[in-house]
Amino acid sequence: MKTYRDEAIVLRTHKLGEADRILTLLTRHHGQSRAVAKGVRRTSSRFGGRLEPFNHIDVQLYRGRNLDTVTQVESIHPYSDALARDFDKYTRAAVMAETALKLTDDDVDAGPQQFLLLLGALHALATGRISGQLVMDSYLLRAFAVAGWAPSFFDCAVCGASGPHRSFHVGAGGAVCDTCRPPGSASPDPKAMELLGSLLSGDWQEAEDSSARVRGEASGLVAAFVQWNMERRLRSLSLIRHFPEGS
Template sequence: MSNRSFASRTYRDEGVILRTHKLGEADRIIVLLTKRHGQVRAVAKGVRRTSSKFGAMLEPFMVTDVQLVAGRNLDIVTQAQTLRPYGREIVADYAKYTAAAVICETAEKLTDVDGESTATHYGLVIGALSALSRSRHAPELVLDSYLLRALATAGWAPSFTDCARCSEPGPHTAFSAALGGAVCHGCRPPGSASPAPETMVLLAALLSGDWPSADASIPPARREAAGLVASYLQWHLERSVRSLKHVERV
């Protein structure tokens, strides 16, 4: 292969490591969400050897500048440099770790493998991992805020004030994941949840980024909000997020 053809297949981007798994005796397959190329799956050769120069840079939750060579099925990592080592703080705390695991699993499910992922979703993941690593807010609040915003970015923005079906001004006392959030008495389907008013206020705060209100929320509202977020997520993904079961709620 000529140098010219090799160069045409080489590209560089920054990305967050969503997931890794072993390949052979020394290699690792990594799944990255990149800023400009969407979701990328690549092989990092030799990174499991103790002599590897960038094995630690390609661990989950790390934000890394990577150079890759495009391949037929998997790209190949040729260079890596850590930009933001969020993983170091996150893996040392179980609550942070489980929240980050859900964030990365959800991001992998929501972003397109073919590279159509927007910079908006990339920014959401980076912002959530940054908040976790710096202990800016309770891990469960960071997680639920990310999930709501990620779903909104994917086109499934919930409503927590006006009726999601007929737009009747709220607040309302019922919630339906299938209909898109808060529902009025006339639109409420059988079996709808009836969350406390404090829970709906918290959900709206998490979606809008009103952190003073979210941080001041009480534990019962947080627990109820978490259940509604999980049901809303599962309804729209049409599959479960396996790491959610490991998240501890206050």
């Protein structure tokens, strides 16, 4: 069918011409979609505000050869309103959206899981019930696990020897035992490794009991792990380092 309808999260937008906008959407059932929203930059647009980054929408699209076209859109959760008012939250949402953009490119099958994971993370970030730092780091670890790069923070990622282990190496996949420990491995605080395990499993009670120092160390390991496996820099992640939570 030429027309289809789906839930979607707006990952990115680009200006097109004088009044149009190109959107990159992560849909629930159709994977990643690039679409043109015509006339949305005009003040008279009926749904321009609904198509801001991070919004959760119900959208109808018309399939095109290179780009689809937005024909209808309804707002479900306008997360952009809350996130745009807080620079820390906005930059963390940008990191998550950029990650989802790269992990779901040309992978329709990853759509449903990645969609629900991002939706839950944006909701937690926008409502502020959980630390934004914890939300972002948990999202990153779980998104990579869904994509096939699940790190280990207890057993050895190389030989499987039962942990806990004191060393961590991003290239090896996480925790490593003394036998498998590659040169250049980090020796993080055991509490940071415990926190990483809690973030990967979604154990928020354990995660929220962690100290700011432990969270900072764990967050650095997450950033290193993500960029190693992505094989490229996440541009938005560099902003987090300059504006840490609570600054």
